[in-house]
Amino acid sequence: MSSRVFGEPIKRLEDPRLLTGDAVFVDDVERPGMLHVAFLRSPYAHGRLHAIDLTDARSRDGVIAAFAADDLGAYWQHGPLLVPPPPIADAVFYPRTQVPLARGKVRHAGEPLAVVVATSRYIAEDALDDIVYDLEPLDVAIELEAALDADAPRIHEDLDSNLAADVRQQKGDYAAARAAADVILERRFTYDHGAAAAIENRGVVADWDRRAERLTVWDTTQAPIPIRNGLAGLLGLSESQVRVVAPFIGGGFGPKIMMFYPEEMVVPWLAMRLGKPVKWIEDREENFFATTHERSQIHQAEIALDREGRILGVRDDFLHDTGAYNPYGLTVPINSQCTLLGPYRVPAYDSRFRAVFTNATIVTPYRGAGRQHGVFVMERLLDLAARELNLDPVEIRRRNVLEPDEFPHHHEIIYQDFSELVYDSGNHRPAIEKACAMIDWERERDGAGIQGEEPAGTVDKRRGVGLVCYVEGTGIGPYEGARVTVESSGSVSVSTGIGTQGQGHFTAFAQVVAEQLGVAVERVRVVTGDTRAFHWGTGTFASRGAVVAGNACHAAALAVRAKILRHASEALEVDEADLELVGGEARVVGAPQRRIALGDLAQRANPLRGAVAPGTEPGLEATSYFGPSRGATASGVHAMEVEVDPSTAMVEILRYIVVHDCGTVINPMILDGQIKGGVAQGIGNAFYEQLIYDSEGQLQNASLMDYLLPTAAEVPPIETAHLVTPSPLNPLGTKGAGEAGAIPTGALFAQAVENALREDLPDLEILEIPLSPNRLWELMCAARGEQA
Amino acid sequence: MKPAPFRYFAPETLDEALSLLAEHGDEAKPLAGGQSLVPAMNFRLAQPAVLVDLNRIAALSFIRPDDAGGVVVGAMTRQRAVEHSELVAARAPLVTETVPYIAHAQIRNRGTFGGSLAHADPASELPAVALALDAQFTLACRSGQRVVPAEAFYTDLFETACGHEELLVDVRLPTAAAGSGFAFEELARRHGDYALVGVAVAVQRGADGTLIDARMAYLSVGPGPVLATRASASLLGTRGETEALRVAASLAAHEDIVDPPSDIHATAAYRRHLIEVLTVRALTRACSRAQEGA
């Protein structure tokens, strides 16, 4: 009997609860006497708040209380700087963090001005109309380049300009590379990412038990432990008095890790202040304004190559929109800066970015976290170079990818985890060849661009293919922990501190542990996201759950395995080496009738009488931590086939191929799901989703009617293949996969559309994402020399 | 996103409903499928003080043949019922072809034929179809009924000839005469979205095969559904040759009454371009169908 569960497509243990409606999400939490909250939000993107009067709101029937910034007293303070800037020489960084309720000044539309607590959300919303306030609109800085003008309206008046950061990183000698180059290409690229738009909006429920002096907070956060620690500090409680629960979360994708959101600060305070449970559930309209985005970068980039198409160097200078505040430091632009290098040999690199404050919602990582932007620039530069050199786009990539003997590969610049950007491992060429074979590159690439399949009289469409590469630094530190316990029933419980938002952690971690303990996966119960169950750790972000927490589970399982073997060897009077753990039992190899159940061993290890041997601990339990020295490098190649209607500029994606390498795979079914979900978001980013601001800083499409998430009719079937190059940086050899699917899609889409239109418009250059049919049509007109 | 308070009435007869509307005047709004009104109320963009729910008035939900060979659809008939009606398919095939473009099955299960027409969203499919078919709208108030042709029904952005005290009760779709052909084309960003531009066309060939009638109606190109009369007229007497269709399409794109907006979804220039492309496509299909039917 094989007990192998690691690496198998085990059906998820959490599914029955989710499929039947039993799973508890934050908005499902009900407490007796619970009150409901609504926030008054700024209608203006930039304004001076002179006065706010809550009298009428407070006197409305059903309203319990209403508060503005001044009512918070000493509790009013700026949120923490989540991520300080990495140690990069001469880096300039001006941290400015958000506040719980605006005081004096408003810096983006949707910033909360006041909060109303009522017996129902309906009444709380009614009362928002009763609030009288004097908010003087100010000129806005919304457009990235204009925001840096000397006379641009200043968002943080204590600063000299809207510059939030200025960072330059260099490798090699770009000037020399340029001087030696046969081909130099320079272009301006814009890449705009969007809203994560998890289907579940955010929410916080807080309950202060006055008699037990304990605060419980249910929060749609990806990082319950830092929230607990932060809240304890803010509220003057000890950490043990605060329990933060991130129950089932309806999708995270990055923005649910921001801290502290104003609502996360205010709602627990309200619960303590009013002595009543308090619930705030973000609605979709609020979500567009109040939950963080990822948005635009504008790159002026140049590539220098020799005539064989080998990269000699890349220079880039880009602007990054950080929004009204920058609590997340430089994570996003540094990801862009580092990920641009891709799987390629780039001897010289000179990259500068400036982060810019704008009167718009805060920018923090959203799936991909700036990597898209960098990949887009590099892949497009390579495509342009291939065109210039008359090379096949795949060929130019073949000539530049790192070979297996070049790892670990040092890039000599600093990554978002503060350590040097070093690729631990990789094997890119087979991934390229595999993707080529899957999409039938040779045939499709030069195949009939104009399809003859359509019956006469209908629409002539053009087909094209694309193929791009990327790497992704994943699984960064600092650390995660896990506790594994064998219970006397023989069940195993696993607790870890990260939150889970659909990544299948309940199953994947169970597989990791079951593998070591020889129990059925169904007997392993995983708890995530409850600080009472485990209270050390950081959170689920940066594609790190499976890597960092997975390895912590593995380490704890190994420690428990050792305990099991020790107790079993005593109980069965055999050498540990002669034991195997199978089917929930320890058995003697070759004499399986000599065995003892893990549950019995758990009881032996936790006796009611007698003594636990000095220097040992009771129980079959262990807590372990894992902290990687640096991130593990996942990589992949994506290819797609599109069909373009040249008359309308509508694009349909016919096929999508992903060849992905994220090291050892814990559960291929879950991995596949992560990749495909990422691709769907990438497709949204490429052709459907864009946050559209007007010149007043107003978001024009703050609804799901107008912000277009792709549906099943727009996302094609996605074919995946996996290569395994284990990471040498962790015992399981895993690399992160959570963001990979979404990263190269924009670059790929641009290449495939250009390819489809190659005969009509050989000079068409797509230097921006997202596109829309309208925008693509304009680019097509311009390439034809027509006015759109 | 919770609606503001309102008073709710659920009359079971048309008379009761009309009395309530007369009593409450412009404070009241009829509630049909709620698929446009309720989202607006949830955003608090609409805050009617009184809602008169028409869903319990069984007499407003029907599809029946009329004597002239057409079909009459009660205002409260669900869009899904229209979509699946064999009678509608036989007598007003353009409607059957178009309804699936409206939103999604769950919306059409609830959204009504009359609600969509009365809402007069310029991006809606059905008003353009009603215009192309020269549908007749029956409006009722306490003092009686009147019939208004589609062209007169649509007056401005979200504005119709239907007064505060009136209800749209049914819509008469004339029969598809011999030699006629129809087609609908639209371009939407995603499946089920409101279209950037759409066109509904109805043409009819005479005994000699030349076009003797043509109606081209557009959505998303003006404050309401738009009938391109000059362009439509240009087709008369032609046989619907490709060149004639191109001319008509180009005329349509530049007719005065065709004034596409620039908004977050598309620029006016792109919409004008789409008018030409989609018109040729729709006319091509309609003319070839008309041939078949001649």
Next chain:
Amino acid sequence: MDDSALIDVALTVNGTHYQRQVESRLLLSDFLRHDLGLTGTHVGCEHGVCGACTILLDGEAVRACLLFAAQVRGSTITTVEGLAAADGTLHPLQEAFRQAHGLQCGFCTPGFLLTLVPFLAENPNPDDREIRQAISGNLCRCTGYQGIVDAVRSLSRTGAPKPAHEAET
């Protein structure tokens, strides 16, 4: 009737009869979730787009966020809680979702299930294009839809039976 007047609503949800008084403006989605405690019906947008709140009203898939509780007097409703059998056996469609990894965070899932139950009853043999159109009124941000399409396809020959509580009667 004045603003504060409560409206009597009697209805059947998942085979159970309920009688409540509601404010006229109470959305059906809030009524099911918070008044009846049936929190399996999820709310993602409250403007009819995401489909998470989809339920069966007299057998037809509709948006619970675009109905007022006051409107469903006398109706029969099925929510996700009504799909599995009383002994906990998953409905075949739920089982198919699990087998095909048709859910990740699971927030959108109830809406997909309730959209698909009547769809499969009407179209026992859909092709992929029909399946994709049928679910195009439901947004999922996690799965990329493929697992969902696979789940439906796996049932396409048998069709999806009725929800447990309806099958019993």
